[in-house]
Amino acid sequence: MPIQLTPAALERMHRFLAKDPAAIGVRFGIKRTGCSGYAYTVDLAQAVAENDSVFDHDGIRVLVDAKALPFVEGTEIDFQRQGLNAAFVFRNPNATGECGCGESFTVDTKA
Template identity: 80%
Template sequence: MAIQLTSAARQRMQDFLAREPSAVGVRFGIKRTGCSGFGYTVDIANVVAENDQVFEQDGLQILVDRKALPFVDGTEIDFQRQGLNASFVFRNPNATGECGCGESFTVDAAG
């Protein structure tokens, strides 16, 4: 089980964490949303919850709720800039489909 960050995503997250001295890491998860079912969430985490799975990459902690882990296990998170836009990009091997705008995804019901 793992969540991987590209160097661009890691740097972007470290920049955010540098402004939050009480932060312990970054919380990565999902929520029900969008036209395809689930959307990704990326937030600053101030505590490690009891049900968190903690991944570490180059000193950066990534916290994932164990209930969300089957949906995002193996995901690579990247950070890309295109013109004036910048966003995290998720390469999730568990996603069986995505909406046209890329904001939400589906997973196989058996997963």
């Protein structure tokens, strides 16, 4: 199952991409960090790497490195505003737990 984007996430990503004409899409991935193990990363992508999976959503290319894909496949990315705060929100069917602050998540690496 590919990465999904909500209408709010699509709108936010279109705005980011419009500010950087050299960007070809959005790179979605993970990094080891936090109290639970992994944190999500969302950056502008300048090129497609050899080991990337590419998902297209209404004009947005989402690139995911092959090493990160098993951890994030099927994730829905949303964008939410709460008061003065605005952030991407991730609904990951592979996550088996999250830290209390919501900054990191765990997965069952044995599965």
